[in-house]
Amino acid sequence: xxxxxxxxxxxxxxxxxxVLSALGLVVIFSASGExxxxxxxxxxxxxISLAVMVAVAQVSPENLRRFSPHLFTVSVILLxxxxxxxxxxxxxxxxxDLGLVRFQxxxxxxxxxxxxxxxxxxxxxxxxxxxxxxxxxxxxxxxAGLVVxxxxxxxxIMLVVSGLFVLFLAGIRWQHVLMMLAAVAAVTxxxxxxxxxxxxxxxxxxxxxxxxxxxxxxxxIQAQIAIGSAGISGKGWLAGSQSHLEFIPERSTDxxxxxxxxxxxFIGVLMLxxxxxxxxxxCLVMAYHTRETFSRLLIGSLALTFFFYVFxxxxxxxxxxxxxxxxxxLISYGGTSMLTLMAAFGIIMGLHARRRLMA
Amino acid sequence: xxxxxxxxxxxxEASVVRGRLRxxxxxxxVLSALLLSRLYVLQVAEYSxxxxxxxxxxxxxxxxxxxxxxxxxxxxxxxxRNTAVYTLQVxxxxxxxxxxxxxxxxxxxxxxxxxxxxxKKNLRRRPRFEKHLLKSKLDDVEAARFxxxxxxxxxxxxxxxxxxxxxxADLTGHVxxxxxxxxxxxxxRLDSAAYQGVSHTGKLGIESYYESLLLGRSxxxxxEIDAHGRTLRTINRESAIPGQNLYLSLDVGLQRxxxxxxxxxxxxxxxxxxxxxxxxxxxxxxxxxxxLFVDGxxxxxxxxxxxxxxxxxxxxALYGRYSPGSTIKPIMALATMDAGVSPQERVFCPGWFxxxxxxxxxxxxxxxxxxxxxxxxxxxxxxxxxxxxxxxRLGIDKMAPFLFSFGFGxxxxxxxxxxxxxxxxxxxxxxxxxxxxxxxxEDVITxxxxxxxxxxxxxxxxxxxxxxSRGRLVKPTLLRRQENPLTGEAQETRVDALSEAPALAIDQxxxxxxxxxxxxxMHGRRGTARASGRRSAYRMAGKxxxxxxxxIAQDGEYDAKSLRETLRDHALFIAFAPVDxxxxxxxxxxxxxxxxAAVAAPIARKVMxxxxxxxxxxxxSTGASGVFG
Numbered sequence: 007x008x009x010x011x012x013x014x015x016x017x018x019x020x021x022x023x024x025v026l027s028a029l030g031l032v033v034i035f036s037a038s039g040e041x042x043x044x045x046x047x048x049x050x051x052x053x054i055s056l057a058v059m060v061a062v063a064q065v066s067p068e069n070l071r072r073f074s075p076h077l078f079t080v081s082v083i084l085l086x087x088x089x090x091x092x093x094x095x096x097x098x099x100x101x102x103d104l105g106l107v108r109f110q111x112x113x114x115x116x117x118x119x120x121x122x123x124x125x126x127x128x129x130x131x132x133x134x135x136x137x138x139x140x141x142x143x144x145x146x147x148x149x150a151g152l153v154v155x156x157x158x159x160x161x162x163i164m165l166v167v168s169g170l171f172v173l174f175l176a177g178i179r180w181q182h183v184l185m186m187l188a189a190v191a192a193v194t195x196x197x198x199x200x201x202x203x204x205x206x207x208x209x210x211x212x213x214x215x216x217x218x219x220x221x222x223x224x225x226x227i228q229a230q231i232a233i234g235s236a237g238i239s240g241k242g243w244l245a246g247s248q249s250h251l252e253f254i255p256e257r258s259t260d261x262x263x264x265x266x267x268x269x270x271x272f273i274g275v276l277m278l279x280x281x282x283x284x285x286x287x288x289c290l291v292m293a294y295h296t297r298e299t300f301s302r303l304l305i306g307s308l309a310l311t312f313f314f315y316v317f318x319x320x321x322x323x324x325x326x327x328x329x330x331x332x333x334x335x336l337i338s339y340g341g342t343s344m345l346t347l348m349a350a351f352g353i354i355m356g357l358h359a360r361r362r363l364m365a
Numbered sequence: 366x367x368x369x370x371x372x373x374x375x376x377x378e379a380s381v382v383r384g385r386l387r388x389x390x391x392x393x394x395v396l397s398a399l400l401l402s403r404l405y406v407l408q409v410a411e412y413s414x415x416x417x418x419x420x421x422x423x424x425x426x427x428x429x430x431x432x433x434x435x436x437x438x439x440x441x442x443x444x445x446r447n448t449a450v451y452t453l454q455v456x457x458x459x460x461x462x463x464x465x466x467x468x469x470x471x472x473x474x475x476x477x478x479x480x481x482x483x484x485k486k487n488l489r490r491r492p493r494f495e496k497h498l499l500k501s502k503l504d505d506v507e508a509a510r511f512x513x514x515x516x517x518x519x520x521x522x523x524x525x526x527x528x529x530x531x532x533x534a535d536l537t538g539h540v541x542x543x544x545x546x547x548x549x550x551x552x553x554r555l556d557s558a559a560y561q562g563v564s565h566t567g568k569l570g571i572e573s574y575y576e577s578l579l580l581g582r583s584x585x586x587x588x589e590i591d592a593h594g595r596t597l598r599t600i601n602r603e604s605a606i607p608g609q610n611l612y613l614s615l616d617v618g619l620q621r622x623x624x625x626x627x628x629x630x631x632x633x634x635x636x637x638x639x640x641x642x643x644x645x646x647x648x649x650x651x652x653x654x655x656x657l658f659v660d661g662x663x664x665x666x667x668x669x670x671x672x673x674x675x676x677x678x679x680x681x682a683l684y685g686r687y688s689p690g691s692t693i694k695p696i697m698a699l700a701t702m703d704a705g706v707s708p709q710e711r712v713f714c715p716g717w718f719x720x721x722x723x724x725x726x727x728x729x730x731x732x733x734x735x736x737x738x739x740x741x742x743x744x745x746x747x748x749x750x751x752x753x754x755x756x757x758r759l760g761i762d763k764m765a766p767f768l769f770s771f772g773f774g775x776x777x778x779x780x781x782x783x784x785x786x787x788x789x790x791x792x793x794x795x796x797x798x799x800x801x802x803x804x805x806x807e808d809v810i811t812x813x814x815x816x817x818x819x820x821x822x823x824x825x826x827x828x829x830x831x832x833x834s835r836g837r838l839v840k841p842t843l844l845r846r847q848e849n850p851l852t853g854e855a856q857e858t859r860v861d862a863l864s865e866a867p868a869l870a871i872d873q874x875x876x877x878x879x880x881x882x883x884x885x886x887m888h889g890r891r892g893t894a895r896a897s898g899r900r901s902a903y904r905m906a907g908k909x910x911x912x913x914x915x916x917i918a919q920d921g922e923y924d925a926k927s928l929r930e931t932l933r934d935h936a937l938f939i940a941f942a943p944v945d946x947x948x949x950x951x952x953x954x955x956x957x958x959x960x961x962a963a964v965a966a967p968i969a970r971k972v973m974x975x976x977x978x979x980x981x982x983x984x985x986s987t988g989a990s991g992v993f994g
Contacts, residue, residue, distance in 0.1 A: 132378045158553070175389065177381035203556055224426065234407040234415025248419055272408040279397055290390050294383055302382050310389050317396045324403050 014063045014359035016292065022285040023336065023351060027052050029278070030337035036244045037258045037265040038339070044258070048339055055348035062352030067360055070353065071125060071300050077114070078122035078145065084111035085152040112153045112161045113346045117353070119146055119165050120311070123172040124303040132299065133177040142173055143186075160330045167314055171307040176299075228254050229264040229323050240271025258339040260331055263323040279320075286313040292358040301357040308350045427588060428562030431581030432527060432850075434608030436541060436571060438617045439645075439845055444537050445572070447527040451508040453499040457488055459520030466518065467499075473514055474507045476500060479663040487546075487661070498546075498564075501528060501660045529565060529659050533617065535652035536624055539680035540615065540781075540843065542570020543655035559583070568658070570680075571613065571843060573782050578847055581608035612846040614643035622975040623648040626968040631675055632936075632955035633682035633822040636972055639830035639941060639950040642839030644779070646972065647823070649681040674931075683781055686788070686819040687954055690910030690961065691747045692939045693768075693814035695832060695879045698740055700767040701755045702875040708740040718753035720805055727753050727809055730911070744882035745889045747909060749813050756812025761803055764811060765791045770871075771828040772838055773820050779841040787824055790817035815913055825952035829939040832880065832906070833947035836871040880906050884944050894938070897966035903977050907940030907969065909961035933957040938965035942973055949976050 031045055031052070038044040065073075088111055123142045127134050134142065146169025153162040174183075198206065232248035241247065246268035249257055254264050267275050289309030293302045312335060319334040321327035333340060335347055407415065436445035453474065460466050467481060480500050487497050499521070503511065511523050529544045531537065544565040547555065551566055560566070561583040567573035584605030589597045623634040627650045636646040653670060662670075670678055679685065702708055716734035717726040729735065729749040735742065743751035756764065768774060774789030790811065792803035810816040820828075823841060831838045848855040883906035885891075887898030893909045912935040936958030941950040951969045958964035 132381055156553070171389075175382055175385045177385055202554075207556075207558070230407060231415055231418045233404065234411055235419035236408055237412045237416065238409060267404070267408070272404060275404050275408070276401065279401060283393065283397055286393055287390060290386055290393075294386050299378055299382060302379075302386070306382070306386055306389060310393070313393050313396075317400065320400050321403075324400065324407060326399070326403050 013060060014356050015060065016288070016355045016358055019285065019288045019292070019351065019355065022281060022288060023348075026281055026285065026336040029281075032243070033262055033266045033269075033337055034258060034339050036246065036269060037249060037262055040244065044339065051344055055344045058345060059348040059352035059355070062349050063356035063359065065353075065356055067298075067301055067357050070121070070357070071128075074118075074121035074125035078118040078149075081111055081114045081118040082149060082152070085115065085149060087111075089152065089155065110342055112149075112156070112158060112165075113342055115149045115153065115165055116161070116168065116311075116346050117350060119149055120168045120172050120304055120307040123169045124300050124307065127172065127176045127303060128298075128300040133179060134173070136182070139173065139178060139182060142169065145169065160332045163330065164311065164315065164332070168307055168311040171310040171314075172303050175303050175306045175310075225254075225256075225261070225329060226325050229261055230325050232264045233267040233324060236268045236271045238272045240267075240269050240274055243269050245269060260319070260329075260333055260338065261323055262338050263320055263334050266337070267324075282313065282316045286310070286316075289354055292354060296358055296361040298361075301361065305354045305357055308354055312347070312350070427586045429584035429586055429602075429605045430562035430564075431583055431605035432607040433529065433544070433565075433581065434579040434847075434850070435610045436579075437610065437612050438615045438620075439612060439643075440616065440618075441612070442617045444533055444613070444615075444617070445529065445531050445541055448530045449525055450501055450528040451503040451505075452501045452524050452526055452528075453503065453511065454496040454522050454524050455484070455499045456496055456520045456522075461519075463488075466521070470499070470511075470518065470521065473510045474500060474503060479666060482663040482665070483661040486664070496522075498660060531655050534654040534656060536617070536620060537615070538570075538652050538655040539649045539682065540570055540613070540647050541655060542572040542574075542782075543568055543658045544572050545658050546661055561585075565659070570781060571611070574780050575611055575844065578611060579608040582606040607850050609847040610850050611844055612848065613843045614638070614641075614645060614845040615647065615843065616645050616976075618979065619646040619972060619976055620648060622646075623968070623972050624650065624652075626971040627955070630955050630958060630964075631681070632953070632958065632965075633685055634951065634953050634968060634972065635682050635822045635826035636949055636951045636976070637826050637830055637839075637841055639833035639839070639947045642827075642830065642841045643845060644826075644841050644843050645949065645976070647682045647843075649679070649683075649685070651675050651677040653677045681954070681956075682822045683779070684785055684821070685954065685956075686785060686821055687935055687937065688816070688818060688912040689773075689814040689820045689825060690912035690935070690937050691749075691813055692825060692908050692910035692937045692952075692961070693812075693818070693820075694744055694747065694752055695883055695908055696767055696771050696828065697752055697755060697759075697764065697812050698744060698879050698882070699871060699875055700759055700764050701740065702878070703767070703872065704759055704763055706740075706755070706758070708875075708878050711737045711739050712743070712748075712751045712754055713737050714748050714750035716750070718750045718757075718809065720757060720809065723806075725806065727806075729753075740878070741882045741885065742891075744879065744908065745885040745893070746891050747886075747893045752812040753809045756808045756810070757805060759812070760808050761790060761792055761811060764808075765789050768818070770838070771831055773818070773824055773828065777823060777827050777841050779823060780843050784823075785821060787821050788817060788819040814910060822952050822954045825937070825939050825954070826950055829941055829952055830947075830950035832876065832883070832939075833941035833950045835873060835876050835880075880944060883908055883940075887940070893962045894940075894966040896962070897970040901942075901970070901974070902981075903942050903973070904944040905940055905942040905970075905973065906944050907938060907966065909966055910937035910939075911935070911959070911961045912937060914957065930957050934959055936961040936964040938962075938969050940966070940969045940973070942977070948980075949973060 031048060034048050035041070035045045122145050126142055126145060127138065130138055146166055150162040150165045153165060228248065232246065232254055235241075235248060236246075246265055248254060249265040249268055254261050257265050266278065270278075286309050289305055289312070293305035293309065296302050296305065315332060315335045318327060318330065318332045322329045322332070333343055335343070433447055435443060435447075437443055453470070455466075457463065467476065470476065476499070484497060484499050503523075508523060515521070515523060531541060531543070545568045546564060547560065547566050555566065559580065559582070563580070563583065567576040567579065572579065582605060584603045586599055586603075587601040588599050619636060623636065623646045627634060627648060630650065632650055634646060634648045635644065637644045657666065714729055714731075714735040714737075716732050717728050719726055727749070730747065735746055735748045735750065738746070738748050738751050740751070742748065768789045774787055776784045776786050778784075790803075790807075795801060795803045795807075795817075807816050811818055827839070827841055842858055844858050846855055846857050884904060886894050886909065887901075887905040887907045889895060892898060894907050898905055898907070914932050914934060934957070936955040938953040938961050939951065941947040951972060953965040953968045955964050955968070
């Protein structure tokens, strides 16, 4: 790319992101009932997020690496602050109200966890020793624990996953992977009983939504009807009857994929998935081509987390995963996660663009 | 390039990570294939099935919110109810120019600044495609005026809904708490399925503690809609099940008397039935009107409330923590007798007490001294010197078990949310929290209810009830009965299951001894509260207390007039009556009230007079006798 190189951007990735975001605006226009002001707001958020991406891409890899533990520490402090302030006042515990803007520290943590784990692992040799592995797990689980008690299960899971991706990329031994799986299997029954009744219901409904079609299975069934009735070619833009008759709750946010799939059919779905795979794949290739381990781990983890978001959202809307309340990246309405996401792509581009300049 | 090499210490490292990256790419492909196969099944393989379903899908589900249960007092007086009101709801997404809209609506309907402030706050916090409350409780004229003009305002609707209302306002505010709009935080905590169509949830007090009983269950209505989403007809309807009506043990009459007796002072009164633990009155002053919170309180009003020095939002009866002062002496007396001290043993009170090997003087409230006193005199006249000496002899580790067994230092289990436990100090506790050993001087002051010891008015009332029932500790309760409003089926709170066996075996003779002394407090020639016991139609047992807020210098003189009001002593009083078969136990705390005898005891007398007079009248009208058993 012409000036792209000087701005430390990556042409193919940028194009992929822009196409996906533009598609997002198109779908939101339909999902919101052809509301221009909703679309304008989302466009504004997109613009701000892209500007943040470009800005973040200018941070040099050395600074980013040095900055990682500090970002993590600050995020932990903010998470604790949110809990303390939230507990003292009556406000929601996810937000810090800074007057003009409300700020969600768990968003910062989505970057903080993979950066801190990558930083930790690259201080020594790879694959990491068992003690390092344990520290890395602590760096992952402590913030996740703080987020779970907010309570925000969806984000907490994503934090854990992002940390585990770094470990995975760092080449942890398979016996360690098995040990972790065994540990998870051991605590699962405990966690099951800690869940709120409605969360359990959601998981149970996954296996048979038709058991309670007017209750907890309603959302899942309506989404599947919308998707399934589209057929191969879909009902056409702005013509999704199920979506527009308001059968689908949260159709602009978490369930926007149902609107997309109803209007654009299997062909549209296939293209969307290809686009997502292209973005994630391009990032993995960039990770492959960087020269040093920190960048490689961080880019890889951010890319995999991004793809995992897509998988979880599509999985929950199409009925193969429980409904955990995760938005569809770059498409769902709402600005909080968009900003973090673009900042992550900024990091990826910046790390990749200066792979030769590493000192 | 050499620099790059130094970063990549191990070429092996690179190959490991690259291997894993390849594996990750593969994983992404596998997951994509999984998704695609699922979507293939939905959209291609089973297309015709879903298409049929979608064509039949003209049926929409609408939630019917349940009616929240009423809250009533023991005599059936309504404390919390639901009244039908007109509200204005706005869907911001459908509004073009919000400010213009507010201006125009304001011409038809009286919009307060508070309404607009709360509305704008919610505007930022909640999705714009949802309904936002602009104004509740429109009067009939406003509702009619708006209804005529409704066509002019897209996105604004006039809706009738049930609105929670507390007719007695601040009189029962602290006990009932209030409901408020479901916040983001509530949403995460609550089961969204159980709250279909429900906009409010209990935030404090009974409304919060018994949320699950009060809520009821949402119903559903299946309606057929046309292609534009308009309702054609109702197909099926499952009615909502209203919440349970809750009858509390409170007696509003008694509550009002207690409130009036406190007047404009800061303090709390708790009265309970010593046999069952039922709370008859729970008053905290000053109070606030819970109706302010139902539809969201504006930041300004809220700030104003929390910044008041009097803290009207604080339920002092439950959350206030006070040094018990001399009201703790009956319990210390039991500990003393339990340690083998004869109640007849006499102590000389010169007006002060001194520990051996120390020059510090612990002053008795009576500077000239009580002379020679035994345990009975010491309780009747509240002699500090006697108890200083008892405390020094017992030590904290003999006093603490008695305090715990009277319910101090732990939650009582009352049916209200987040009850504090108060504090009973022990030597281990001191070492752990203050990193210092327990000093003998602290034994001395703990014995007269000063120092670290902290109690809530509810705990004091419960301890008084335990004395009244000769050593049986009951769990205080507010819920007396719940009733299903549809079937009338009622369920009583089972009282017998709630009393606890005493942690310590308390000698019945000791407790009778203490009760005789407490009776002398009210009716004895030298009783500290004899003015409040005079000419009562029933016999009372009580104990006054005055708790220091500031410590007075060694030779200083406590001069109430020269001290700022907030530094003056707290006045306390516990009592029960009738002495032989107690029907009511009470605790009174008046912040900075000065003397317990002069300020707190008369309040208790007024409450008890009302209580017994009412019983007397009821007994007279039903022809029963033996009210005072």
